[in-house]
Amino acid sequence: MSRTVRGKVAVVGIGETQYYKRGEAPDAEFKLALKAILAACEDAGISPKQVDGFASFSNDRSDPSHLAAALGVDDLRFSNMQWGGGGGGGSGAIANAAAAVATGMAECVVVFRALAQGQFGRFGQGPQRDVIAGDGAHTVPFGLMSPAQSFAMKVTRFMHDHGVEQNALRAISLASYHHAQNNPRAVMHGRPLDEEKYDNSRWIVEPFHLFDCCLENDGAAAMVLVAAERARDFPHKPAYILSALSGSHYRAGASVHNTPDYATSTFKTVVPRLYDMAQVTPADVDVLQCYENFTGGVLMSMVEHQFCDPDGCNEFFVKDNLVAPSGKLPTNTSGGNLAECYMHGLGLNIEAVRQIRGQSTNQVDDADVALVASGPMVTPVSSSIFGTEATL
Amino acid sequence: MSYLNPGLPKPVPAPDGLDTPFWEAASRNVLMLQRCGACQEFQWGPEWICHRCHSEDLGFEEVRPLGNIYSYERVWHPVHPALKEQGPYIIVLVELPECSGVRLVGNLLGDPEQSVEIGTPVRAFFEHHRDAEPPFTLVQWEKV
Numbered sequence: 291m292s293r294t295v296r297g298k299v300a301v302v303g304i305g306e307t308q309y310y311k312r313g314e315a316p317d318a319e320f321k322l323a324l325k326a327i328l329a330a331c332e333d334a335g336i337s338p339k340q341v342d343g344f345a346s347f348s349n350d351r352s353d354p355s356h357l358a359a360a361l362g363v364d365d366l367r368f369s370n371m372q373w374g375g376g377g378g379g380g381s382g383a384i385a386n387a388a389a390a391v392a393t394g395m396a397e398c399v400v401v402f403r404a405l406a407q408g409q410f411g412r413f414g415q416g417p418q419r420d421v422i423a424g425d426g427a428h429t430v431p432f433g434l435m436s437p438a439q440s441f442a443m444k445v446t447r448f449m450h451d452h453g454v455e456q457n458a459l460r461a462i463s464l465a466s467y468h469h470a471q472n473n474p475r476a477v478m479h480g481r482p483l484d485e486e487k488y489d490n491s492r493w494i495v496e497p498f499h500l501f502d503c504c505l506e507n508d509g510a511a512a513m514v515l516v517a518a519e520r521a522r523d524f525p526h527k528p529a530y531i532l533s534a535l536s537g538s539h540y541r542a543g544a545s546v547h548n549t550p551d552y553a554t555s556t557f558k559t560v561v562p563r564l565y566d567m568a569q570v571t572p573a574d575v576d577v578l579q580c581y582e583n584f585t586g587g588v589l590m591s592m593v594e595h596q597f598c599d600p601d602g603c604n605e606f607f608v609k610d611n612l613v614a615p616s617g618k619l620p621t622n623t624s625g626g627n628l629a630e631c632y633m634h635g636l637g638l639n640i641e642a643v644r645q646i647r648g649q650s651t652n653q654v655d656d657a658d659v660a661l662v663a664s665g666p667m668v669t670p671v672s673s674s675i676f677g678t679e680a681t682l
Numbered sequence: 683m684s685y686l687n688p689g690l691p692k693p694v695p696a697p698d699g700l701d702t703p704f705w706e707a708a709s710r711n712v713l714m715l716q717r718c719g720a721c722q723e724f725q726w727g728p729e730w731i732c733h734r735c736h737s738e739d740l741g742f743e744e745v746r747p748l749g750n751i752y753s754y755e756r757v758w759h760p761v762h763p764a765l766k767e768q769g770p771y772i773i774v775l776v777e778l779p780e781c782s783g784v785r786l787v788g789n790l791l792g793d794p795e796q797s798v799e800i801g802t803p804v805r806a807f808f809e810h811h812r813d814a815e816p817p818f819t820l821v822q823w824e825k826v
Binding site: 421422541544546 | 686690691692693694695696697701725726727733752753754755756757758759761762763765768770771773775784785786787788789800816818820822
């Protein structure tokens with residue numbers, strides 16, 4: 291099959307700033323972006339001037355032309371924004387960058403995301419203004435205005451339809467916090483979580499306790515993509531892109547919670563194409579990074595990526611199944627958005643690359659195939675699959 | 683009577699006029715939703731064309747204000763200063779089976795700590811804020 295990115299592009303550099311609690315970054319957001327990009331280039335052993343493309347998502351404020359100017363890029367060839375879906379665009383940005391490299395539009399594309407919520411405001415707050423019009427007029431006046439509130443109703447419906455118990459959500463949170471204790475980069479390093487602490491934590495919005503909700507952080511992350519035929523020339527073991535794409539189902543974007551298929555992570559139509567392009571099955575996936583805006587979304591994403599039957603969640607979602615290295619499917623091995631850092635999910639893709647390299651702080655033995663699900667419950671969502679050279 | 687404490691953003695009709703009939707009707711204790719004149723199906727939120735048959739022949743029609751709870755959530759953590767002293771409150775997503783199954787968001791009136799079951803029949807309650815500037819009406823829900 292020629293119309294694919296499978297095996298044509300590889301990640302050869304990854305870089306992150308230090309991760310900070312929201313509002314605590316000492317640098318401006320744009321400088322954070324530059325620092326992550328410089329780190330990724332150093333990791334790849336290239337000059338930042340050789341970068342010729344930028345791709346991001348969720349309306350990142352660091353404009354590619356501005357970045358190219360600041361870095362002294364010689365020849366900007368690709369300037370791309372994944373449209374819509376917020377953090378659901380993380381793997382989508384990688385897909386777009388990979389498409390550009392695979393088709394020769396660009397040679398060396400940086401995928402990045404930078405966030406300084408102290409500088410630009412928080413995600414988890416409602417709009418504070420006198421009047422509201424449009425779609426928001428039909429939700430905000432009822433106190434439905436934050437991401438947690440927007441997604442809890444989907445999760446409630448899914449849990450109702452499939453008899454999912456609270457402990458299944460808890461297991462996802464416990465696994466992330468477990469992994470964060472081995473990851474010194476993690477914001478929650480040194481702050482472990484157990485069943486009792488989870489159970490006693492306050493409700494944000496049922497069925498989400500405090501520990502079911504992602505962090506809000508400042509920082510930046512970046513990765514460098516080049517054509518696969520060059521990938522062996524770089525210092526680190528390449529992580530080849532086996533598949534990366536985005537999408538959503540029929541009328542996923544219908545307003546005021548009117549999408550016909552409501553209780554979904556939005557991955558149902560994306561996943562068959564994802565596995566088809568990668569030429570792998572769910573059983574081939576050695577390690578999973580699954581975007582946690584909220585644990586309920588992780589649960590639905592894992593079901594829709596076919597790792598678990600929807601009616602078998604209470605048995606599958608136990609901590610032992612989700613932790614590295616011994617679990618059935620080690621998940622969110624950096625601590626993820628719950629406990630490492632909320633870098634809008636790009637950190638999850640970087641952790642997948644680390645697993646392929648064998649450099650994770652919670653390394654899975656012989657990790658050849660690493661899957662990332664970016665989303666969930668938004669539209670569009672996106673997923674990516676990385677593999678070692680052995681998978682090509 | 684107001685279910686939530688005052689101070690949240692007040693709803694106003696969209697500047698493009700798309701949902702104006704809904705708000706005007708609500709102020710008269712009437713529920714009106716968008717319906718396609720060509721294929722007769724309802725859709726919500728309002729759109730510029732029918733998403734089924736692509737007709738531009740769209741109007742608003744009075745409907746019986748009856749539905750079932752499709753999903754719900756009990757909110758505890760306030761994300762707006764107006765709700766700091768609110769305590770828990772319940773948001774429901776109500777499906778209207780007589781209207782092509784469209785859904786509306788509202789609050790479930792009554793005890794905020796009451797148990798809620800998906801599928802429960804509810805009827806609309808028009809919560810008027812006549813003294814607000816600008817005045818508005820919220821379509822709320824109560825168990826039948």
